[in-house]
Amino acid sequence: xxxxxxxxxxxxxxxxxxxxxxxxxxxxxxxxxxxxxxxxxxxxxxxxxxxxxxxxxxxxxxxxxxxxxxxxxxxxxxxxxxxxxxxxxxxxxxxxxxxxxxxxxxxxxxxxxxxxxxxxxxxxxxxxxxxxxxxxxxxxxxxxxxxxxxxxxxxxxxxxxxxxxxxxxxxxxxxxxxxxxxxxxxxxxxxxxxxxxxxxxxxxxxxxxxxxxxxxxxxxxxxxxxxxxxxxxxxxxxxxxxxxxxxxxxxxxxxxxxxxxxxxxxxxxxxxxxxxxxxxxxxxxxxxxxxxxxxxxxxxxxxxxxxxxxxxxxxxxxxxxxxxxxxxxxxxxxxxxxxxxxxxxxxxxxxxxxxxxxxxxxxxxxxxxxxxxxxxxxxxxxxxxxxxxxxxxxxxxxxxxxxxxxxxxxxxxxxxxxxxxxxxxxxxxxxxxxxxxxxxxxxxxxxxxxxxxxxxxxxxxxxxxxxxxxxxxxxxxxxxxxxxxxxxxxxxxxxxxxxxxxxxxxxxxxxxxxxxxxxxxxxxxxxxxxxxxxxxxxxxxxxxxxxxxxxxxxxxxxxxxxxxxxxxxxxxxxxxxxxxxxxxxxxxxxxxxxxxxxxxxxxxxxxxxxxxxxxxxxxxxxxxx
Amino acid sequence: xxxxxxxxxxxxxxxxxxxxxxxxxxxxxxxxxxxxxxxxxxxxxxxxxxxxxxxxxxxxxxxxxxxxxxxxxxxxxxxxxxxxxxxxxxxxxxxxxxxxxxxxxxxxxxxxxxxxxxxxxxxxxxxxxxxxxxxxxxxxxxxxxxxxxxxxxxxxxxxxxxxxxxxxxxxxxxxxxxxxxxxxxxxxxxxxxxxxxxxxxxxxxxxxxxxxxxxxxxxxxxxxxxxxxxxxxxxxxxxxxxxxxxxxxxxxxxxxxxxxxxxxxxxxxxxxxxxxxxxxxxxxxxxxxxxxxxxxxxxxxxxxxx
Numbered sequence: 001x002x003x004x005x006x007x008x009x010x011x012x013x014x015x016x017x018x019x020x021x022x023x024x025x026x027x028x029x030x031x032x033x034x035x036x037x038x039x040x041x042x043x044x045x046x047x048x049x050x051x052x053x054x055x056x057x058x059x060x061x062x063x064x065x066x067x068x069x070x071x072x073x074x075x076x077x078x079x080x081x082x083x084x085x086x087x088x089x090x091x092x093x094x095x096x097x098x099x100x101x102x103x104x105x106x107x108x109x110x111x112x113x114x115x116x117x118x119x120x121x122x123x124x125x126x127x128x129x130x131x132x133x134x135x136x137x138x139x140x141x142x143x144x145x146x147x148x149x150x151x152x153x154x155x156x157x158x159x160x161x162x163x164x165x166x167x168x169x170x171x172x173x174x175x176x177x178x179x180x181x182x183x184x185x186x187x188x189x190x191x192x193x194x195x196x197x198x199x200x201x202x203x204x205x206x207x208x209x210x211x212x213x214x215x216x217x218x219x220x221x222x223x224x225x226x227x228x229x230x231x232x233x234x235x236x237x238x239x240x241x242x243x244x245x246x247x248x249x250x251x252x253x254x255x256x257x258x259x260x261x262x263x264x265x266x267x268x269x270x271x272x273x274x275x276x277x278x279x280x281x282x283x284x285x286x287x288x289x290x291x292x293x294x295x296x297x298x299x300x301x302x303x304x305x306x307x308x309x310x311x312x313x314x315x316x317x318x319x320x321x322x323x324x325x326x327x328x329x330x331x332x333x334x335x336x337x338x339x340x341x342x343x344x345x346x347x348x349x350x351x352x353x354x355x356x357x358x359x360x361x362x363x364x365x366x367x368x369x370x371x372x373x374x375x376x377x378x379x380x381x382x383x384x385x386x387x388x389x390x391x392x393x394x395x396x397x398x399x400x401x402x403x404x405x406x407x408x409x410x411x412x413x414x415x416x417x418x419x420x421x422x423x424x425x426x427x428x429x430x431x432x433x434x435x436x437x438x439x440x441x442x443x444x445x446x447x448x449x450x451x452x453x454x455x456x457x458x459x460x461x462x463x464x465x466x467x468x469x470x471x472x473x474x475x476x477x478x479x480x481x482x483x484x485x486x487x488x489x490x491x492x493x494x495x496x497x498x499x500x501x502x503x504x505x506x507x508x509x510x511x512x513x514x515x516x517x518x519x520x521x522x523x524x525x526x527x528x529x530x531x532x533x534x535x536x537x538x539x540x541x542x543x544x545x546x547x548x549x550x551x552x553x554x555x556x557x558x559x560x561x562x563x564x565x566x567x568x569x570x571x572x573x574x575x576x577x578x579x580x581x582x583x584x585x586x587x588x589x590x591x592x593x594x595x596x597x598x599x600x601x602x603x604x605x606x607x608x609x610x611x612x613x614x615x616x617x618x619x620x621x622x623x624x625x
Numbered sequence: 626x627x628x629x630x631x632x633x634x635x636x637x638x639x640x641x642x643x644x645x646x647x648x649x650x651x652x653x654x655x656x657x658x659x660x661x662x663x664x665x666x667x668x669x670x671x672x673x674x675x676x677x678x679x680x681x682x683x684x685x686x687x688x689x690x691x692x693x694x695x696x697x698x699x700x701x702x703x704x705x706x707x708x709x710x711x712x713x714x715x716x717x718x719x720x721x722x723x724x725x726x727x728x729x730x731x732x733x734x735x736x737x738x739x740x741x742x743x744x745x746x747x748x749x750x751x752x753x754x755x756x757x758x759x760x761x762x763x764x765x766x767x768x769x770x771x772x773x774x775x776x777x778x779x780x781x782x783x784x785x786x787x788x789x790x791x792x793x794x795x796x797x798x799x800x801x802x803x804x805x806x807x808x809x810x811x812x813x814x815x816x817x818x819x820x821x822x823x824x825x826x827x828x829x830x831x832x833x834x835x836x837x838x839x840x841x842x843x844x845x846x847x848x849x850x851x852x853x854x855x856x857x858x859x860x861x862x863x864x865x866x867x868x869x870x871x872x873x874x875x876x877x878x879x880x881x882x883x884x885x886x887x888x889x890x891x892x893x894x895x896x897x898x899x900x901x902x903x904x905x906x907x908x909x910x911x912x913x914x915x916x917x918x919x920x921x922x923x924x925x926x927x928x929x930x931x
Contacts, residue, residue, distance in 0.1 A: 003836070004812075004835065004836035006827065006835070007834075008835050061651045062910075072827065072830075074674050074785060075828070077828055085811030085814070085836065086815075086827040086836075087811055087812055087814040087825070087826050087835065087836065088811060088814045089827070090814065090816055090825065090826075090828060091814035091815050091816040091825070094816040094817050094818070095816075095817075095818050097818075136722050223805065249930055252679065257741055258849075319825040334774075337858070382818070399815065402880040404695050404712065404715055404716075406716075406717075413812070435807050524742050528725070548792055549821065551819065552819065553819070554818075554819045554820070555818060555822070556694075556698045556795070556815075556817070556818050556819040556820060556821070556822030557696050557795075557822075558793075559696065559698050559699075559738050559741055559794070560698050560734065560737065560738055560740060560741065560751050560859050562741075562795070562819060562820055562822065563741035563742065563744070563820070564737070564741060564747070565771055565819075565820075567744070567772065570768065570769075570771070570773065571768075574769075578676050581767070581769045590767065593733065593737065594737060596730075596733060596734075597733060597734045597737035597738065599709070600709055600710045600733075601698040601701045601709070601733045601737075601738060602698070602709075603695070603696070603698075608709060608831075623887075
């Protein structure tokens with residue numbers, strides 16, 4: 001294949017950004033100087049040409065961070081360096097909403113307009129910004145800055161939230177929560193003046209983990225106590241004890257402990273972690289490389305637990321992954337972190353470096369000949385990349401479109417090799433399981449819901465934040481733990497599990513927060529979101545925002561989801577405007593039909609759950625009659 | 626003299642030519658579709674099995690010559706024990722599967738898929754649509770006149786074919802044909818996301834600036850007429866396109882030694898387009914620019930001028 005380029009040339013800056021990421025080009029085939037004597041007849045085409053494809057996303061990040069947008073010339077140069085067709089590179093770049101393919105001011109503020117922030121005044125902030133700086137997306141401050149509306153930034157406990165990025169030679173990112181219109185304006189001004197601080201943020205332990213310091217905590221016990229930057233402090237607080245034990249007892253025993261623990265994945269799908277690992281372990285003799293991936297693409301609206309864990313206790317994530325590597329025989333791991341978490345990225349990068357320095361990652365872990373290393377990958381603004389097979393495609397340098405299953409990731413995952421994908425919270429449970437033993441862990445909680453769980457309590461609640469409890473409590477107890485209903489104090493509804501979850505009514509507060517308990521009332525725990533709405537909130541507006549969220553975040557691959565989410569939003573808009581086609585009843589019936597088709601025929605979980613919150617609300621309230 | 630004779634670069638094998646090994650016998654998989662038992666070779670899809678039973682399964686993004694992408698979801702069937710419906714075109718048949726192809730759930734999903742497509746895309750030149758819509762009772766009008774569509778201006782940037790993405794159902798077939806499934810040119814890819822996802826060259830640059838080699842294999846696989854020969858497009862615009870007055874003649878491409886099959890479509894003594902049968906064992910319906918578009922010489926009066 002000859003790659004064909006358009007006439008657009010990259011600028012010196014663009015070339016520098018790409019070369020800084022990829023190193024200097026070595027051969028004329030990837031943009032280097034041609035030396036007729038040495039490489040006149042040597043070709044690097046075919047399979048060789050595409051083997052760098054997995055570097056595509058980091059390279060696009062590099063261009064976006066340095067230049068502020070990705071130009072046709074830059075696409076050409078990236079394509080040349082990686083041996084990829086420009087049409088495909090463009091297709092990938094245009095998939096992510098943090099990348100801009102049109103010229104854009106270097107300083108950008110992303111202002112969250114999602115449901116948790118809606119309960120805390122994000123609409124007012126956007127309104128004020130509109131009147132002060134002009135509509136979203138329009139350049140302001142002499143064309144040097146702009147602001148955009150953004151889906152959930154994962155800062156719901158400190159809502160309303162905003163994030164600013166300033167591109168340039170030393171790009172800066174900073175989050176602001178709680179945000180005000182003036183605060184966002186100052187953030188932009190600082191970006192334009194070049195005075196945004198180099199450090200991304202600080203974890204506000206008091207605001208994010210109200211229980212911090214309590215003696216009952218297990219998963220969160222180090223958050224706020226150990227600094228999160230010091231490996232020594234982590235070790236003093238039982239850190240790396242579990243890894244030492246895991247290496248001693250060997251892979252089979254580790255897998256056995258995790259199976260005995262009955263640990264279910266905490267990302268939303270609740271798949272038994274031990275089964276995943278066992279599947280990989282059983283394939284070890286085939287000689288194929290195995291991968292473990294930490295899914296840190298936490299983008300479900302209302303979810304922020306993984307962020308808090310990664311910011312507050314990053315070594316625990318690294319240790320959990322390393323134990324996964326011991327169990328599965330993987331030698332390479334990836335953390336796929338959502339692009340909107342600059343501080344977590346900083347903390348994890350630091351933790352990985354520290355672990356490498358002390359022989360806890362690398363060629364000879366703990367001096368026992370164990371080989372494992374972790375690469376941090378940052379997403380670029382795509383909720384769908386949290387779906388495990390979309391995540392593989394994203395890492396591999398393809399569009400983040402989910403794959404059809406089967407084959408399942410444990411058979412053909414990343415690079416079509418056996419892969420285990422685990423959520424951050426799942427992985428930080430693992431060291432505890434190894435330390436206390438699987439059987440002991442399985443005794444905590446009730447029925448099939450065992451162990452500890454993190455809850456993202458947000459919305460109209462007195463003390464929002466991440467809460468940890470053993471399984472078994474009720475929704476009412478959790479709300480009491482968080483200080484009760486805030487806002488006007490009169491609870492209207494609770495959203496469990498995020499945008500892909502379900503609403504429950506105040507009369508259902510005694511539901512046990514377990515997998516079985518929520519299933520029994522037609523709800524789900526999902527990613528642990530518990531979002532409260534007082535009765536001043538127009539639930540129909542919340543439903544519309546959820547519909548808009550799915551419309552913005554569907555990958556567009558399969559028809560039921562691509563068109564279904566649009567029709568769902570249109571129907572809701574008509575119902576809210578009291579202009580139904582036919583009657584409200586026929587419209588509601590149509591919503592349910594669309595919901596069923598999306599649930600039945602979509603490729604992945606996004607389409608399959610895009611109507612679930614809406615339908616749960618229709619089941620509980622007559623909102624449109 | 627003999628040492629001057631050229632030596633064969635590749636030694637010529639002596640003796641009888643070895644016979645090709647017999648084709649490996651594939652194990653058979655037995656499954657149940659709509660209550661009937663069928664057995665198909667291992668590796669077959671549910672669609673293959675349904676076809677063997679004579680069950681007509683609707684497909685839009687599926688083509689025998691391309692890797693199934695299973696994105697249109699019109700072929701979904703109900704698999705016992707599965708939480709969701711499964712795509713017949715790509716799901717491999719497994720022993721003991723029990724499948725329903727015409728249950729209420731299946732019919733609802735298929736109908737909604739057809740309604741979603743017909744309400745957002747111009748399907749007026751998609752030959753399969755009327756039949757499918759009737760079969761499943763699809764009523765795309767019910768989403769109202771204001772339902773969002775992908776309507777956009779036709780792209781005419783070259784003399785050989787037009788791209789009318791108002792008619793595109795995003796089946797990925799053209800991308801596959803342009804890429805690894807046939808042409809390996811990679812001029813087009815899917816760009817954007819969600820409802821805005823679309824087929825595009827880099828930055829939507831005109832085809833004449835892109836990697837396109839005008840093989841026209843993307844037109845050959847397009848199920849909706851979004852990609853169309855310019856000759857056909859112009860006749861349709863002028864109202865002179867009339868398939869009932871066309872003949873189709875199979876012949877061999879006159880250009881090179883590959884010998885691709887051509888199907889010449891003729892109307893009123895003029896060639897209006899050239900296609901190639903999908904079941905050709907060498908080319909699988911693919912042609913190059915010469916075979917696909919290089920027919921105008923036929924129409925030149927070859928008598929030398931006096």
